[in-house]
Amino acid sequence: MASSRNPLQAPVLLGCAALLGYAGLKIHWALGGAAGIADPPAWRESIDRLGQAEQLAAFWGTVAIDALGAVVLVALAGTAGTRGGRGLLRRLLRGGSLVAAVVLGLAAIGGTLVTLGPVLGLWEGREDAFGPIAPGTFLFVYGCFGVYAGALARIHHLTRPAGR
Numbered sequence: 001m002a003s004s005r006n007p008l009q010a011p012v013l014l015g016c017a018a019l020l021g022y023a024g025l026k027i028h029w030a031l032g033g034a035a036g037i038a039d040p041p042a043w044r045e046s047i048d049r050l051g052q053a054e055q056l057a058a059f060w061g062t063v064a065i066d067a068l069g070a071v072v073l074v075a076l077a078g079t080a081g082t083r084g085g086r087g088l089l090r091r092l093l094r095g096g097s098l099v100a101a102v103v104l105g106l107a108a109i110g111g112t113l114v115t116l117g118p119v120l121g122l123w124e125g126r127e128d129a130f131g132p133i134a135p136g137t138f139l140f141v142y143g144c145f146g147v148y149a150g151a152l153a154r155i156h157h158l159t160r161p162a163g164r
Contacts, residue, residue, distance in 0.1 A: 007158055008077040008155060008158055008159070011073075011077075011150075011151040011154040011155050011158070012073050012074060012077050012151065012155065014147055014150070014151050015069070015070070015073045015147065015148050015150075015151025015152065015155075016070045016073060016074075017147070018143075018144040018145075018146075018147035018148040018151070019066040019067075019069050019070050019144070019148055020066070020070075021140070021144050022062070022066055022141060022144040022145075023062065023063045023066040023067070025137075025140070025141070026059050026060075026062045026063050026066075027059070027063060029047075029059055030055075030059035030060060030063075036133065036134050036136065036137030036140065037132055037133060037134065037137070038130070038132055038133065038134040039131075039132035040132070042131070042132040043131075043132035043133070046131070046132060069148060072093060072096070072097065072100075072152075073151060073152070073155065075089075075093055076093045076094070076097055076152075076155050076156070076159060077155055077159070094156060094159065094160075097152045097153075097155065097156045098152075098153075098156050100149070100152055101149045101150075101152040101153040101156060102149075103149075104145045104146070104148060104149035104152070105145075105146065105149035105150070105153070107142070107145055108142045108143070108145040108146035108149060109146070111138060111141075111142040111145070112139060112142045112143075112146075115130075115135050115138045115139055115142070116139075119135050
């Protein structure tokens with residue numbers, strides 16, 4: 001049986017799920033949780049050294065950026081097939097999504113390599129190089145970045161103007 005599902009649905013859902021995972025971790029930390037933290041007392045100490053504005057930006061600012069990222073995914077997918085494909089909003093969304101996909105994709109790859117190198121013994125690394133955060137947490141975050149970058153790239157490809 002042929003599926004009549006919108007081809008944009010899967011990348012939008014995957015991208016939003018990745019953002020939700022990262023935002024969920026930040027919300028957990030903002031509320032005092034310690035999931036993914038290898039050394040909770042050192043973590044708490046480093047957080048306590050931050051001012052209120054810095055804590056607000058570090059935790060809730062990230063959550064707001066993730067929400068904006070989800071809006072971009074949905075808006076970009078929503079411009080597909082609409083007339084006026086040369087509109088400013090569509091051009092901004094497509095251009096921004098391509099830049100974000102490349103930057104986040106490179107960050108995900110680079111961050112994963114930097115994290116896995118010492119963990120897998122590929123090169124020497126200080127034991128405290130990750131601070132109080134567990135290496136697996138970094139891999140989770142980079143995975144979220146990578147999935148979001150892939151979703152942006154896929155939506156960018158699927159929404160390209162006809163003939164390109």
